[in-house]
Amino acid sequence: MTGLVQYKFLFMAQLLLGEGMFLLRLERRGCFGVRAVGCAAALLVIAGVFPIVQYTAWYVSFLFLALFVCTLPAMRLCFDEPWENLLFCGIAGYTVQHLAYLLFTVIGEVTQMHLLFGGVPDPYSSAAVDLSMFSPVQIIFYVNCYFLVYACTFELFDRKLKGNHDLHLGRTNLICLSGLLIAADVIFNMITNYYTTASRASLLLERGYNVLVCVLILALLYNQLSRRELKAELDGVQHILEQGKKQYELAKQNIDLINMKYHDLKHRSEALSARGAAALEEKAELDRALEGYSALVKTGSEVLDVILSEKMLLCRERGIEMTCMADGQGLGFIRTHHLYALLGNAIDNAVEAVEGLPQEKRVISLFVRSLGNLAHIHVENYYEGPLALRGGLPATTKGEKDYHGYGMPSMRAIAEQYGGTLSISAEGGIFLLDIIMAQQGDAGDS
Template structure:
């Protein structure tokens, strides 16, 4: 039997436990100014509101053994928890609804674990004393909340911008009502033996835990959808850039062609050695940008300018005609991202160590692309590809885009760091 004081304030204690249960899931959310003050005052206000309902008879303590009354009290606790979250966190209503439901479920798991532990001889008697039940609550709730924080931290720590979603909020509310309703109806039967109580408690813990997994599974789906949207945005940007670059290269080629004609007209007026030197420069340019694939010419011309600016030695041995099976946008995106990564890594080195080499060849029914560049440091891998730290908005999308393109053509992509050389190898059928 619970202490009388504990039973009289059980709903207020439930609110306090639910509000604290929010914290394992909300640590990475944006907080309003004076967060701690807002959080504490909101909780105190909620407790005072519940105590007012109790003392005015709106929430009858004597009826808390009724399943319906217990469900109403639990929904009131959930509603107040949402308000506390909305007041304390600098997030929208749907995020407050989501984390409030997570907090309530965390509280429900802890309370059910306590129910199971109380079945152990000696511990049940401990909960009949006020000090004993407080110690039991602090230990069990603290331990369960810590475990939930550790288990769900990989989900919550990188979800600052993904908590805002109506689908999650609606799902969370439905899951919570289901959790409250089913649990309270089953607990309304007081003729159960200890075995039935223990079995129902374990079942409830499993249900609560799987509801949490489903909630964060919704978040995974939303993140995937956001990732697809970001990828589409990047592809659109790359397509526009490809068109602009292609037009620029065509204009430059046209001007070089005109320049050759002009030089021919000055053949009798300019010294032969000077004229020969000028024509050689033009021929070098024409050789450089003529790979057999016009889009690859555009990419190389772009990156050659960047490499020249960063004093990076760029070497290419390319048969661009072997890439005729690829779409223009795919060629531009694949080689553009590969070059960008190589330039970003290489320009950090001393100038005499900077180099990038590209080869494209074919044989045996396959097309092979090899890019190697100098680099220094460690390559951090994530899901089999190097982890990017350059732009948090487009975290890793360069390599993901390359991986997607290679898979589109039934190919494989592999990276390897050997000494001070980073190697990227792509094989496509």
């Protein structure tokens, strides 16, 4: 059996493994196991029966590119994803397979393995191949080389694919450019195999060029995922800020209504006290009801008053003790919706952390103070369980990812906008959050 006939099966198996690494996180169709096994078997059959018309660089390039194209409808049968996503995974998988082959070849040429351990069969020739020509050292090196390339690429890309929850993998034009580059690299590699034989230096130079093209393709695809991840984070932060504007207005209206009702009931309580002993029981009941609203705070900042009043009522409802020492007189340089996003997210996160804890740990401490042109916000709360960090910030534990997990990034973005920092630490089961911002001129209240 000729080298190319044998290599077609090995190439298809390597290609399917490479593509599978990137497809792992995508949405599968029903009866996935049956579909996957059937498609893999069909693709191996196609690889076996694909005709070898001639042993030239152009036709052999066409053969392997055609086998790659055949995997695309197979992926469509197994995964419920748009074509752009499948093309991304296909090109990335083909690039990894080609890179592993090139690195094995280059290292073998540099070390002159064919001289040390016997001849190396040419997979693209029409000559018959004797598998016994491979020494155990060559086989071990071959397997390890492919394993390392595949494993390192999987480790690098899988972290990005995990975070790509909506599975829109990027812009189609970059995917097409990557496809053209890998096609050109395959063709150039075939030309190298068939025509560059006289000069070992030229052969190594051309092999090195092919390796660099593969690395460039993977870098483009990785950068595309990174840009997609950054865009998703930016959209999430923007959504948080927009919601902050609406939530503050709603909170202000609610607190204003509560204040009006509180004063009305306070006047009624005073009126009842003038009616003598007959109204004492009704007055006592009314005073007990008013106690829940007597904690509405006055900090010197109307915005801070609204935020803290709303959150203290929330904590009271959930049986959480919230202690607060706040001086809002120096916070005027922070825009209303920015301050709401900062404190609202900080307190909401603390509430979520403590509401499932024993009563003695259902405590949140908040400190807000101004030092010259600096504003300092400090939040403490108990927590239990592991603290997973992502980019130096706590990762969301919520199953639904849409716009969840962007509270902390939005808070950090706001702090940095005011020339400040956001830092977190945890010690002895207590979570500590510190935000420091500096006045940068008139920020306005837009």
